[in-house]
Amino acid sequence: MRDVQSEKDERGIDIQRVGVNHVTLPFLIKEKGEGFQQVLANICFAVSLPKEYKGTHMSRFLEILEPWSKKPVAEEEMEKMLDNAMEYLQAESASIRISFTYFVEKIAPISLSHSLLNYNVFFEGEKKIAEPMDFTLGLSVPFTSLCPCSKEISRYGAHNQRSVCHVKIKFKRGYPCIWIEDLADILEKNASAPIYPLLKREDEKFVTEKAYENPKFVEDILRDNVIELRKLEGVHYFSLECENFESIHNHNAYAAHEEWVNE
């Protein structure tokens, strides 16, 4: 059977990324501590294609992914997936992005009730042959923000709303990436108040008052996060996008910032 993909291409164009997108698989993700968590992964997996070849072999991405879906995955395992792909598909570079919902147990502040909060996460790895992998952790953290202007000018109350902060972070070679649990913790500490799935009445009183005592603009939350992320040992790059789903508008307040961190 003719292998059209392997035929020679005459156009002289190296393609940066060719592969599969929106592959859906159950994956196991390593948790902070000893365990792991099963997630519903949405995967984009690609390799470079040298100018000599007409096409890549799309079925091989699936063949590589299927067995990895049964072993707990973190940075090290992603690097092996990329090595697999470069070897199997004779490519100079490869990249993978695994997006998933991840649960962390939260404890309500007064009743101490336990519940599971869902975060959107991605792991992204990019690798050139014979070089170490470049790894990016992406995390979206929901929280409560309360407007300082509204509090200041009003006789009582202050508008507040659900907000989200999307962070991407890279660490320098030799430094481990921060755990999802720890990064979520940093971002939640800089909110007007953190969010919990399960709050009893005494907890609701607590978070309402806490938010009122900690009014913050989207700019404040962003700046406080910048300060904390700069402090992380070995951090190489981070970007932050904070968005408040304004309770008084039908649009959002927005702030964004990125930095490459030098020695």
Next chain:
Amino acid sequence: MRDVQSEKDERGIDIQRVGVNHVTLPFLIKEKGEGFQQVLANICFAVSLPKEYKGTHMSRFLEILEPWSKKPVAEEEMEKMLDNAMEYLQAESASIRISFTYFVEKIAPISLSHSLLNYNVFFEGEKKIAEPMDFTLGLSVPFTSLCPCSKEISRYGAHNQRSVCHVKIKFKRGYPCIWIEDLADILEKNASAPIYPLLKREDEKFVTEKAYENPKFVEDILRDNVIELRKLEGVHYFSLECENFESIHNHNAYAAHEEWVNE
């Protein structure tokens, strides 16, 4: 050229709806008053298919829609579209749903600044041959809700958030359907506070205090809307779904209700 669709089918199954979905076209929608507004319409348009025929002619739905996209549309024009479809496709019944974003000018409460608020709307028409069309207006109205429990139990502040109420409404034969502008107005009056795109500082003070003075559970908003909708002259059916994007949770508070209104 053989017309496969028109061939005889032997399975003996009348199909209720066959047509096109997610057709995108610019449409003109009649406004309250004299004017009309251009909108980006997303359309689902279908007819019934008698058991004798193998298929309908999909291109004809597009042929019917294209010229109507240039004339201001309300109930009466939708009925003509359905009549066109039944005649052209020899069908016993037809239905159309036109979904779009509609703008209404809002005036800020103190500064009187003008701005345009966007609502999600749909018009749905269903018609059997030689019968009048059944028309449904769907409208989603965003607003602010403030939690009475949080206000009551906290020393200061109260959690509040953006909310949305989805309403569907039908009127009895001979009664005109309510205008989008008037239905939005009813729903906004029953919120803790309405939403405006443009608020100056004095307006922000006003809506913050207004929401604090009008704490309402999702249940309260639903009930107050039920009371108002029952009062509308000629109303035949309504459904309401209210959802609060809770600022203290990552999930929503939800209430739903529907009624057929008798004479």
Next chain:
Amino acid sequence: MRDVQSEKDERGIDIQRVGVNHVTLPFLIKEKGEGFQQVLANICFAVSLPKEYKGTHMSRFLEILEPWSKKPVAEEEMEKMLDNAMEYLQAESASIRISFTYFVEKIAPISLSHSLLNYNVFFEGEKKIAEPMDFTLGLSVPFTSLCPCSKEISRYGAHNQRSVCHVKIKFKRGYPCIWIEDLADILEKNASAPIYPLLKREDEKFVTEKAYENPKFVEDILRDNVIELRKLEGVHYFSLECENFESIHNHNAYAAHEEWVNE
């Protein structure tokens, strides 16, 4: 601390559904056979609220859900969740909808390669006190459709595309609901060809030829599914929505049908 929700309401309106929406939790779903599968569940959970009460207690829905997330769930367990909710919240009726992605192993037709295909599924239960639960299974099955008209009129080739069929099904009291695996199988048999995540070249040849040998309009697929669903023992109700993401258009071909099945 004052319990505002439990206070008396004077408006005289029974609310049909009050609860939480878009709660996200890991759940275990029973598989055909002995096992179970962990899924990412998106949950809408509500109860009725009698006219005497101002509000329901939203935190209790979370308290009920958390422990159930650790036990394999099917119809029987959902009925217990609804009983829990009605008892705990003193309600006359309750409803729950659990939406999730579910994986079924597919075997490629020639190479016999194994891979996991993802389906969108929901389980919906509605229950009145002292009555049995009404259960609905919802399943969305992707497949390939190939246009008979395009095949007939063209010298070679035929346009084909990814399609999806959304089915909802209810069974009569005393009859078990069909397994997801079996329902997917029925719908895939009525496609021009089924879909597989992993196809080797010999499989690609097989599915290409199979689709070309089985041209079907969206109407054909719908009708063949109606015939098969009517045959299921104990079926009480079904609805079907088939949609072809037409490769030659930017809109979809669409067919829908529902039936209550008598003895």
Next chain:
Amino acid sequence: MRDVQSEKDERGIDIQRVGVNHVTLPFLIKEKGEGFQQVLANICFAVSLPKEYKGTHMSRFLEILEPWSKKPVAEEEMEKMLDNAMEYLQAESASIRISFTYFVEKIAPISLSHSLLNYNVFFEGEKKIAEPMDFTLGLSVPFTSLCPCSKEISRYGAHNQRSVCHVKIKFKRGYPCIWIEDLADILEKNASAPIYPLLKREDEKFVTEKAYENPKFVEDILRDNVIELRKLEGVHYFSLECENFESIHNHNAYAAHEEWVNE
């Protein structure tokens, strides 16, 4: 009334972007030729915030946008919006992204029937004070792709599907940006076949055969587009992302590439 936003900030952090996101407004977009087209715009509008200030004034973005929504907009007008924003908010830089659906009239290949095809478009402008604006045009073009491997190995037929190519393009100073209509035209010429909303039977035959005569991998489409974009006079940068919604899989084939073009 105290102006909290204007107060001094001590954290020493310049913020790159602060503003509003998902503002929805009707906008007028200049068409190729003399006319303009009304669109539903989704807008992200931001400025930089110097470290001295606690916050920006969010209402001013709305004040700037409202009057511009009534004048036909292209590059020149966007630059004025950014100048307005920098002046009004005393900022060093500003950015705006206007996303919308744009219609172009298509003429069916044989019947010559006219219909309107919808494209997703964005205009993005970034500007530093006293520098010219950096402008990016983003366009997503739907089309038909037909698999060369499937055609080659199968006795008849070939799998094909709806695909989309997302392109972003920048031109050098002094060169006008390409029109949406012309960029769409280039990308459609490199497809297996273009897409039309309205096709009569003779047109369907034409596009079916055309696609079968032009089998192309996602890699082929990407490469042919690279070749054409390199030829554009004054082009400074482009990126391409092509995605095939594979009719035989539930995931997509994907290729991406970007280039900075030198003199």
